Amino acid sequence: MTMHLNRPASSFEVHRATRASRVAVAGLLIVALAVASAPWWAGRDALHDFVQLASYLVFAMMWNLLAGYGGMVSIGQQAFFGIGGYGMLILSNYGGVSPFVAVPLAAVVATVVAIPVSRVAFRLEGGYFAIGTWVIAEVFRLTVANVSVLGGGSGTSLTALQDVPRALRESLTLWLALAIVAAAIGLVYVFLRSRAGLALTAMRDNAVAASSQGVDVKRARLIVYLVSACGAALAGGLYFLGNLRISPDAAFSVNWTAFGIFIVMIGGLGTLEGPIIGALIFFVLNRFLSDYGTWYLIGLGALAIVVTMFFPQGLWGFVSSRFGLQLFPVGRRVVFVDADPAQKRSTGGMTDTLDTPQATHRA
Template sequence: MERTENSPSQGFEVRRATRASKLAVLGLLLAAVVIASMPYWAGRDTLRDFTQIAAYLLFAMMWNLLAGYGGMVSIGQQAFFGIGGYAMLVLANYCGVSPFLAVPLGAGLAMLVAVPVSRIAFRLEGGYFAVGTWVIAEVFRLSVANVSALGGGSGTSLTALQGIPRSTRESLTLWLALAAVAGGIALLYWFLRARPGLALTAMRDNAAAASSQGVDVRRARLVVYLVAAGGTAFAGGLYFLGNLRISPDAAFSVNWTAFGIFIVLIGGLGTLEGPIIGALIFFLLNKFLSDYGTWYLIGLGIVAIVVALFFPQGIWGYLSRRFGLQLFPVGRRLVLGDPAAAEGLVPQRPAPAGRLPDSASVARSARDAA
């Protein structure tokens, strides 16, 4: 339940939830119920499509957390995508673990790998950090390609699913994908509303200023990097669980990060809603234009250019500013009004979303409104 602070005598109220956010929660719950029932009425292609959308969306949300909120622009997140896929395959094929359990376990292993990797990556800043993450991803790709037990450069198949009926496998994969998307959105929403989320935003805007105010910048970066690595690895394991085959070139391809950046930028960088919109747009373009060869890439480029020129803050950024919509509000709003408004006699006037003013500003605004 959303906490509301109010003072009827002074005529102001502090709110976090909006009407749009309440409707969004209801809509997402209904959508989750419909998606969960898809194995009973939808075709196999539809189930596979949702699994792919879930993998794209989860990857994009993790990249958005890393760059949009943490200020760490990486073009090497495919490293953890591939680690998640291969960890799932090794656990399932060679360790006897259920492939569906191997996906979250692979994400946990990727987070462990990310600890020493972060010590290397964090020595770099800005553009050097971005290029450095790409180099790290290439090191992982070349290393895996030289392991013959994993199929070498040509890859291998997920054989652990052979004893599972196809309908059962597809249903469990869909439900795992739905749980991953719902859990990812809930985790990020909770994280950004809590104190670490405020520290993360301060660190993104100005790391030196945040550090001077007591924010442990190094620890915050490490936490974000590990969470993004785990989420990206989960997306990789989920994708190759549905694909049934994995290869180094497919798992560690820089295209994954390119697609993630495309999704986030056209949807809205630094927003929770942006990757959802971007993932849907990207999937539709991928589904209907991929048969046209190079025209598919040209189409993606045109869309990216149009959005950059006319919607520099992304599609959701434009809609949010234009109509004042917030489906996942992470800040608080100050609603001002006179005593009559506090009693519901006249409409209240909402203040712009953002940081909560200090007590002096609240008192002054309330006195002016009265």
């Protein structure tokens, strides 16, 4: 990376967007409009599939935020996924709240629950933290399984929607899923573009060094833990709103975190684009190959091993480094406006990147 110190301050501009990011925004808007209009042209199975895909994507994004950017590898995020699902059901069946309003309310409840949980989990580091979060999730599962009013171990159904016409219920669920996905992508993107996002990545790379530079590591870890818990709860509430039934084994299954890790590792850890690519790949594999049972799981594991060996940065990480594409650029590019054309062609107009989590990650 070249630094030109002899240039006057007025001869450069700081750019954040790229041509690829502008195309991506336009493409996402087109996709969002197509999905929003799906109740008028798509079948019921397609609507249900999108809700499931949205749940996988949001959950994977939150795990990526926690581990890929925050450096906290958790295998217990299904705890908040289950809290989101059961919170939605309790508020709807017993509290008289509309299930579509209960989904974000349950996410707030999960965020509040995550505060005391974090005090326990943050006493552990590294592998102990990962195993500890799994144990916490199991505690929640066993607790809910012993509550008879919630159906115990066999679970219960969402009855609050029984008087809502099927077509209206499916349309509202789809639009809620679309809103949650858009909010998750937008809020995580804005967060990573801020100084708090830069501090988060610095903490991930070296917590001691980040603390010595003035980063409040404890506060940053708590914030990202609460945000990821809230997002996981949104995914859980949405998923069981679409399925209309919930059980402790389904809500608090470690498979959710396993799938989230698979999606992120396939797509690209520590990128915004990675979970999107990974979620699409996982959904296609799950949709067409899940009937093969054990062989399907073996295939997922084999694919994860192959990608890890040959594409350690994930599929999007490879594409991004190979072609220089960034659909969601979170950094800043310093472009010298008076540079000669030959120099601009050789450097792409970019001479340095400032205050960017991705720059720290590449370093």
